[in-house]
Amino acid sequence: MASVTGTSISMASFKASLAPSSRTSNLKSVSFPNSGKSFTTLRMQPARFRISCAAKPETVTKVCEIVKKQLALPDDSAVTGESKFAALGADSLDTVEIVMGLEEEFGISVEEDSAQSIATVQDAADLIEKLIENKGA
Incomplete structure (x- = not known):
């Protein structure tokens, strides 16, 4: 089950179902708990996020x-x-x-x-x- 709170998402399991219409443009961090232990929170910086085709x-x-x-x-x-x-x-x-x-x-x-x-x-x-x-x- 995924829950959205403020500007973060916490995943209770790796299977999350977000509605196709849900928007994450204000997403700031993502946490993935694993058997009571949490992985490091990923901090999102939308202004720096980009996909590159990485030229030769x-x-x-x-x-x-x-x-x-x-x-x-x-x-x-x-x-x-x-x-x-x-x-x-x-x-x-x-x-x-x-x-x-x-x-x-x-x-x-x-x-x-x-x-x-x-x-x-x-x-x-x-x-x-x-x-x-x-x-x-």
Whole structure:
């Protein structure tokens, strides 16, 4: 039996039946008791929850190189998949130039709506692989 209280859910067993219409948008934590002992409570942070298709490491590496080149960053600059363009000093014009460099390098075309959703190197790499996959289909 599952019970919803405030912003948490407590499970009396692993079988829970929530009505399809129930909403959990305000869910903050989940606890699963097991024979009187509880597992660690999982804390939810909706703003950080996202599903990623995890682009290939070589795609991420290539995007990192293009970002460094477009932003004229030193070779020893730490640019990773989690790097945000804004944190690297990119403004909106720089971001447009990065997208153009990615389009040229990977032979893709990025729609304006998709380009606006790119905030990190990983976002760009994931979008590139999605576009390449769609192009091949």
